[in-house]
Amino acid sequence: MSDATPPIPQERIRNFSIIAHIDHGKSTLADRLLLRTGTITEREFRNQMLDEMDLEQERGITIKAKAVRMIHTAEDGLTYQLNLIDTPGHVDFNYEVSRSLAACQGALLVVDAAQGIEAQTVANAFLAIEHDLEIIPVLNKIDLPAARPDEVKEELQSTFGFRPGESIAASAKTGVGTDEILETVVTLVPPPTGARDVPLRASIIDSHYDTYRGVIVYVCVKEGRLRAGDEILFMQKQSKHLVDEVGIFSPGMKPVDALEAGEVGYIVASIKTIHDVSIGDTVTTRVAGATEPLPGFKNPQPMVFCGMYPADNTDFESLRSALERLWLNDSSFTFQPETSDALGFGFRCGFLGLLHMEITQERIERESGLDLVQTAPTVTYEILRKDGELFKIESPADLPDAMHIEEIREPMVTANLIVPSEFIGATMRLMEEKRGDLQKTEYLSPTRVQLTYEAPLQEIIIDFYDKLKSSTRGYGTLDYQFSRYRKGDLVKLNILVGGDPVDALSIMVHRSVSDRRGRQMLRRLKKVIPQHLFQIPLQAAIGAKVIARMNIGALSKNVTAKCYGGDISRKRKLLEKQKEGKKRMKQVGRVNIPQDAFMAVLRLDDEGE
């Protein structure tokens, strides 16, 4: 297990990912495998061990894929190196799954035996099929009384063609099936094939920043070998480094002598600037290195954008470095500086979905200690100008004047919904409300249906998930991929506070819902903006036309009656504290808007209607 053990020949290496729909038990199964192979002891163990981030543990979800090396003696008496990658299930983190699969030859397709096949089961299984991997279906949670393994086997057969005998019944909770899984991995998953005695080619799959050791780069070695003391070259960045240490995850970082073709591990090379590193780059040796880089990853295209501003404007540079640091560990979000009248200097950030946005914001706040103000999320729109120019906007603020616009096109997705057949009606009604067009209906089993829609991304990411859950009593699941930009009747909704437009509160909406959205936003603002010494008119407008209005009444009472001698110091302190509080609000005209207001309008449910 350490660098002292003799090297394991390549034919006894197995690289596999664990993939599944959210919460079907991937991380718990990984725990089980780690324990069973003795990679971790009972004493070191904690639930969902590989969910290392506090955020992952708190939310009970995996955000980042995690690789771990296990050493296992199989029934044939031989010792194998098993490299497992636990992947996230949420649709926003789908690219993590693709990237993990690229480093593997096999995949455990975990399916909750009670829930059956759900939307990300389908999406992830097809990804594995595309990568040409050996797929081992695992029916997890068979300990549950509600488990219905036979029906789920039938779903697996009708959806992917797996024969009933191929799947392993298991419980990551009780340990049933663990040995069978390990044995099947050993016998079915092929070893990696990259040659070891050729020039090094390793692809950078991830990285993180360590205050003491600089950027730590995670690599998957495709060909050749990598060891401490090597002088390496990042082929795309053309930056050179001396390797101080190479190692593996087990699950903590553990130094080894060398990383061989087919192995995943890390490099420490005193890399001080994050600009030297780019995910997908190829690592080779400076001397006698490879000439052709490996095919890079195609970075996922962010589709959801929002503004992120430091609550305190003087923190702009700190926010920039926090974003750069986080980007090392998650290159799937984008950021570029923008300014807002209301919020000052900040960044327009792109994400793969709302959960990704939320998680990223929380990670930045935690990892940097900064307080952030975030604006309402928007999707990208394609604008066709009257003069024929076609371009994309990532912020409603960038929308040209109406007179120049020929067409506004919005991103459409292909959405796959898997629902129990009794909820077809409810689901269809929901999708109609969300401007979706039904394209296909497929029965996975007599009781479960997959509905395929084309729908606007905007409708699918904002305020959709909860509605789907309530329309299907919690059973409906969704997966989607971008399909195309389509012309839509879209308008920009402006919010005016005290008569002044607040750029950071503008949103793009479909004309048919603009009135309702406008009223909702005003109601929200009314709740979060404190009363002032004067009445504050709130308006929602499209162009010059006001479509909704509301007032925040003037403060009626605010006076400390008693102020005897001793209270003077206390009163001063109170005033100073209030003054500080005021500083953290954003000023628009004469109105102080608390930071929460910009977030409050994010939630667009129908509350109060």
Next chain:
Amino acid sequence: MKPTAPGLYVHVPFCTVRCSYCDFHVAGYRAAVAERYVDALLEELAALEGEGFRPRTIFIGGGTPSVLPPDAWGRLLRFLGRAFGGDDLEEWTVEANPGTIDREKAEIAREAGVDRISTGAQTFSAEGLQVLGREHGPEVVAGAHALLREAGFERLSLDLIIGWPGQTAAAVDEDLRRVREIDPGHVSLYHLSYEEGTALDRQRRAGRVEPLPDPEVITLARRALSGLREAGYARYEVSNLCRSGEESLHNLNYWLRGGYRGVGSGAANFAGGARWRNLADVGAYIRAGGRPERVDVEEIGAVGALEERLFLSLRLERGLDIAEFEERAGASLSAICGDAIDELVGDGLLVRGTDSLRATERGFEVLDAVILKLWDGCDWEEARIDGDTGPDDASPAGASPRLDR
């Protein structure tokens, strides 16, 4: 008469029962503790006398000073009378709660030289007294005032609380009727507030009492205010009204930023450019034997002094004396906070005359927010400050504090 002169505050932090809204520094009353507390007070007062301190006003507040047993009450008052009762003394107030003052204590006070008594009536509604957690019933107040008049007190004040849960216009009218009947020279009108840690606030959180909405409180407050005005009282400070010439000199001194010394546990002091308090801990105070620990010591500084002047004077009906302020600031008021003033004047919350800057009727209702706005809008870069930061009176040399840090 100088507008300001040093005052002396004496804190007696004992109450038999704690009112539901009270967040003052108060301890449960126990006769033995109270006796020893008075011993310590006398020591601290003796030291102050030794410094040569001579107040123009004395105010004994609490707590409930009148809860002291006759012996301790007598010792305290007689000492004060002997030490500070000379020609300099213009006003001497004692707070008394109806129900704890009796003929004997009233006579002792009168003889010692006390000339003004302030009583906490709060309301004459039985229901109100109950929510407020007051011990006395509605009838006791009139009795107490009659007794005090008989004992020879001409200057009487009465506190009312406005906005208690369940208060109605009729309840306000009843309070007004009783006030007219009792006819004190001075009335304080406080808005009820729900301070953290009080019983009332816990009840509010638990949903057991329902606070009146702010607009309703304001409606009631306006009714009370106009009723009192009809009865011949005029407001001179945001929450204080009186008949002509009946202002509390002691309190006025606070608002005019005069100096004062405070003795007793938790008492606040302002002298020689610094503010501080005695540590608020009755046990520690007794053990310290007249040399209590000073805490929250704060040098106000030149800007702080001007800020204080601004916010304290706006509490007064007469407002800020612009000429005087500008002289101290070495700059015009407009240069310092003209924009904020213009806005507040525009919103009908302040009026700016040639001599003074004052809150309007509406401005008084939201005074804290007005002050915050002004305070926030001040640009002190403009001020040419001459470094005079002390109280506005020249405190007698002996009264300047030795700051025990």
